[in-house]
Amino acid sequence: MVLRAPRPSDLDEMLRFANCLVREKRMNPGLGILMDRRLNRKAEAKFLDGLLTGVRTKDAVSVTAEVDGRIVGHTEVRRQPPGDVRHVGRFGIAILQEYRGKGLGKLLMGTVLEQAGALGMKLITLEAYANNEAALRLYRSFGFKEFGRLGGGVRPGGEPLGLVYMFRQS
Numbered sequence: 001m002v003l004r005a006p007r008p009s010d011l012d013e014m015l016r017f018a019n020c021l022v023r024e025k026r027m028n029p030g031l032g033i034l035m036d037r038r039l040n041r042k043a044e045a046k047f048l049d050g051l052l053t054g055v056r057t058k059d060a061v062s063v064t065a066e067v068d069g070r071i072v073g074h075t076e077v078r079r080q081p082p083g084d085v086r087h088v089g090r091f092g093i094a095i096l097q098e099y100r101g102k103g104l105g106k107l108l109m110g111t112v113l114e115q116a117g118a119l120g121m122k123l124i125t126l127e128a129y130a131n132n133e134a135a136l137r138l139y140r141s142f143g144f145k146e147f148g149r150l151g152g153g154v155r156p157g158g159e160p161l162g163l164v165y166m167f168r169q170s
Helices: 008-027 041-056 104-118 133-141
Strands: 002-004 060-067 070-079 088-095 123-129 145-154 161-169
Touching: 002 104, 008 041, 008 070, 041 060, 041 070, 060 104, 070 104, 088 104, 104 133, 123 133, 133 161
Parallel strands: 088 123
Antiparallel strands: 002 060, 060 070, 070 088, 123 161, 145 161
16 A cells, blocks of 8 residues: 555546545445545546645645555645635545555544644644544544534435534644
8 A cells, every 4th residue: 555645647546536435425325425426537637636736835735545556545634725724724534445444544644634734734623424433533543622513414315414523733
């Protein structure tokens, strides 16, 4: 397994990765995957271009996990807009089902949080589905603390489910 920064040549593999996550969500709507419809190459190109621009301008950090040429995990922290909140970053992570529960989340998270801190992002926020106990345990293990819940904040499969809001300050 290789942890590395994403690159422009990852477009087709990132598209495959994203659409695998969409298929997983269809099978398990309460999993915590945000994307709910298949992406096309144009949409993924726009996402990847925005991400790489953010990395280049130091407004984002991103780490991709690759196994045998396949992207199996991705994480990022994006800085809040300019102004008084530039020290705040928003965290996100996604890992393919067959790689969950094997320590990859911990590796990705540790790497991206270290990079975010090096860019001066001292306060990191995230949100997670309230039923995603594995993710919540991981986040707490990195010092994230809950600062709020929104009951019925998401409706995967049409059923209300709570969102948990967390932060970590360094």
